[in-house]
Amino acid sequence: MPNYKQIxxxxxxxxxxxxxxxxEWWIRAHxxxxxxxxxxxxxxxLMRGDGGSLNxxxxxxxxxxPRWCMQRYVYYSGTVLTADRMKSLLATGPVxxxxxxxKLQSNHVNVIFDISGSGSHAKVWAMEPHxxxxxxADEVGYYGAHKHRYLSAYTTREVQVGIAKNSxxxxxxxxxxxx
Numbered sequence: 450m451p452n453y454k455q456i457x458x459x460x461x462x463x464x465x466x467x468x469x470x471x472x473e474w475w476i477r478a479h480x481x482x483x484x485x486x487x488x489x490x491x492x493x494x495l496m497r498g499d500g501g502s503l504n505x506x507x508x509x510x511x512x513x514x515p516r517w518c519m520q521r522y523v524y525y526s527g528t529v530l531t532a533d534r535m536k537s538l539l540a541t542g543p544v545x546x547x548x549x550x551x552k553l554q555s556n557h558v559n560v561i562f563d564i565s566g567s568g569s570h571a572k573v574w575a576m577e578p579h580x581x582x583x584x585x586a587d588e589v590g591y592y593g594a595h596k597h598r599y600l601s602a603y604t605t606r607e608v609q610v611g612i613a614k615n616s617x618x619x620x621x622x623x624x625x626x627x628x
Contacts, residue, residue, distance in 0.1 A: 453478055453543060453562040454574070458593030461578040462486050468508060470578035470593060471545060471558040472517065478543045478562065478576075479613045481518060505556060505609060508547040512611040519545060519611035527604030532571035535564050535600060538612055545611035546575070548603045553579070564600065571600040 456478055461470040469486040476484050493511060512521040522538070524530045527548065538544050543562040550557035563574040580594035 451478075451542075453576075454595050456576075458576050458580070458595055459486075459578055460580065460583070460591045460593040463589045466490065467558045467578045468511065468547070471560050471576065472511070474576045474578070474593070475543055475545045475560045475611075476517065478560065479518075481613075505547065505607060508556070508558065508609050512545065512547075512609065517611070518614055520614040522610045522612070524604075524608040524610070527606055527608040530600070530604050530608055530610075532564060532567045532600060535561070535571070535573065538610060539564060541613045543576075546603060547609040549606040551602075551605055559596075559603070561603070569599075569601065572597055573600050573603070575603075 456474065459470040459474040459477075461467050466486055469489040472489060473484055473486055476482055493507065509521065509523075511517070512519045535544075539561070543560045545558065546561045547556060547558045549555070557579070559575040559577050561573045561575045564571060566572050575596050575598065576593060577596040578593045579591045580596065581592045583590045583592060
């Protein structure tokens with residue numbers, strides 16, 4: 450199993466680009482190419498809500514964009530996403546993970562790349578793009594970091610996950626898909 454902690458975490462550029470920073474890291478971790486947040490922001494303008502954040506419908510559309518070679522799964526009640534289910538999702542590599550963050554009081558995206566333990570003691574390793582605010586009066590960005598948390602921190606509400614699918618299934622795309 451690759452050591453995903455060796456892949457540099459990606460910080461989000463502003464308060465609402467966790468989805469783009471996480472996708473940038475997820476693509477790198479799956480060796481699907483190299484995309485940066487700036488390239489993504491323009492692609493999903495019509496899916497962005499106030500302040501540039503994505504609602505869950507927008508996140509679903511992003512996950513279903515054929516460029517990213519993702520297979521999407523939804524857990525309408527995050528509590529059914531058990532440690533065993535998470536382990537099976539991780540079989541294809543890191544999981545693009547959209548959830549409601551109680552800490553941030555909004556939808557948020559991380560990339561989960563490892564899990565240990567079981568039941569209420571299950572803990573995951575995740576690439577968190579909203580770890581620590583960058584210093585400076587003009588800076589609005591955040592540093593990314595690898596965080597070790599209980600799985601239950603991610604499963605309080607609906608959860609959308611994206612796993613890698615066979616990259617040969619992601620050939621070509623129609624740009625009107627996301628405009």
